[in-house]
Amino acid sequence: MVIDWNSFTPWSALAGGVLIGIAAALFVLLNGRIAGISGIIGGLFRPTLPDVGWRLAFIAGLVIAPSLYAAFVYLPLPKIDAEFGMLTAAGLLVGIGTRYGAGCTSGHGVCGISRLSPRAIVATILFMVSGFATVYVVRHLIA
Amino acid sequence: MYAVYAFVAGLVFGLGLIVSGMSNPAKVLGFLDLAGKWDPSLALVMGGAIAVGVIGFAVARKRTVTLVGTPMHLPQARDIDRRLVLGSLVFGIGWGLVGFCPGPALVALGQGHVKAFIFVVAMLAGMGIFELLEQRKTRRAAAHDAPHAHGTSHAHGAHAKATPHVAGTHAKGASHAHGQHAKGHQRVRREHS
Numbered sequence: 353m354v355i356d357w358n359s360f361t362p363w364s365a366l367a368g369g370v371l372i373g374i375a376a377a378l379f380v381l382l383n384g385r386i387a388g389i390s391g392i393i394g395g396l397f398r399p400t401l402p403d404v405g406w407r408l409a410f411i412a413g414l415v416i417a418p419s420l421y422a423a424f425v426y427l428p429l430p431k432i433d434a435e436f437g438m439l440t441a442a443g444l445l446v447g448i449g450t451r452y453g454a455g456c457t458s459g460h461g462v463c464g465i466s467r468l469s470p471r472a473i474v475a476t477i478l479f480m481v482s483g484f485a486t487v488y489v490v491r492h493l494i495a
Numbered sequence: 496m497y498a499v500y501a502f503v504a505g506l507v508f509g510l511g512l513i514v515s516g517m518s519n520p521a522k523v524l525g526f527l528d529l530a531g532k533w534d535p536s537l538a539l540v541m542g543g544a545i546a547v548g549v550i551g552f553a554v555a556r557k558r559t560v561t562l563v564g565t566p567m568h569l570p571q572a573r574d575i576d577r578r579l580v581l582g583s584l585v586f587g588i589g590w591g592l593v594g595f596c597p598g599p600a601l602v603a604l605g606q607g608h609v610k611a612f613i614f615v616v617a618m619l620a621g622m623g624i625f626e627l628l629e630q631r632k633t634r635r636a637a638a639h640d641a642p643h644a645h646g647t648s649h650a651h652g653a654h655a656k657a658t659p660h661v662a663g664t665h666a667k668g669a670s671h672a673h674g675q676h677a678k679g680h681q682r683v684r685r686e687h688s
Contacts, residue, residue, distance in 0.1 A: 356532035359525050361516055365536040368515020369543020375508035376544065377551025382500040384560070384567040387508060389597040393619070397626040406501035413505020414598060415605035420506065421513050422606075430519035430603055432610040434593045443600075443614040445589025447621020450597060453582025454572065457596045458508070460583070461541060466548030467556070467569075474575050475583040482587020487527040490592065 376463050379410075388459020389414070390450035453479070496563065509602050515540040518602040520594025527591050 379387040383406060392407050421427055434442065450456040453475055455464060460479075464472020509518075516522040517540055525534030560566060590596050595603070595614050603611035 356534045359534040365539035366543040368511045369540035371511030373544040373547025375504045376548045379504040380555045406497040409498035409502040410505035413502045414509040414601040417509025418606045439613045440617040442589040442592035443617025444621040447618040449586030451625035462544045467552045478583035479587035482584045483527045483591040486588045486591025
């Protein structure tokens with residue numbers, strides 16, 4: 353394993369991680385819920401009235417975050433190599449997978465592990481391993 | 496007030512994704528590429544988030560109501576079942592293909608990134624497909640309770656365009672096999688009895 357020291361950003365990664373942890377802690381202590389983004393979006397498919405408001409509000413916060421950040425610091429558009437077909441396939445797999453698996457990187461990876469939930473720990477290991485394997489296949493076997 | 500707290504939590508969460516670099520899929524793929532030049536940043540993001548999260552959830556666990564006196568809604572599920580395992584594996588494949596998971600995709604969408612928009616639309620479609628399948632399963636389960644219902648399992652196969660194949664298990668015993676063609680998507684075969 354060769355560490356990419358030019359790309360590795362330990363301090364901003366930790367700082368951003370702490371912000372994510374604060375958001376998750378705020379959400380569970382004030383709303384009493386898991387800050388799992390796939391679950392928050394997925395719940396909108398079975399809308400119940402008091403729920404819709406906070407679900408949309410959380411999503412709005414995420415979507416508005418880059419505008420707030422960019423008001424103070426330059427934020428470049430991320431460069432994404434994937435084209436339409438790949439983006440569509442990936443989106444569908446993420447949508448279906450996170451709903452069957454009942455969580456994604458936020459709900460299982462951050463909140464679930466913070467709760468020491470065995471289910472979340474297993475889910476996180478599985479989607480990490482699956483992600484490692486996929487990138488290996490795409491970058492080193494196919495390409 | 497729920498919505499106000501949720502908005503603030505979403506905003507702070509999104510800022511965390513931006514500060515950590517995780518709203519950039521290239522950075523996520525740099526972490527997932529163990530065999531290439533590896534960028535361990537994502538591990539530190541999770542480490543930082545969990546270090547704070549552990550405290551928040553330890554406080555939450557001891558309480559029956561939130562800090563503002565409203566009920567807690569923590570997950571009750573305990574079992575590690577097929578749905579959790581297959582769902583997480585499928586999610587990992589989608590994550591590894593582009594480097595987007597739901598949160599960062601919404602942040603990149605907020606930047607006005609067209610590719611993030613395409614991804615988010617497809618992700619919503621995937622979630623919609625899940626809902627349709629769940630509703631169909633509920634109807635089937637109701638039908639199975641009827642006296643002449645089949646006590647066997649169904650195997651659903653789907654063909655995908657431009658997506659890798661996800662191996663699923665075959666339904667055991669006598670079963671109905673429904674082959675379905677869906678545009679651009681791949682579904683894991685599931686069995687239910």
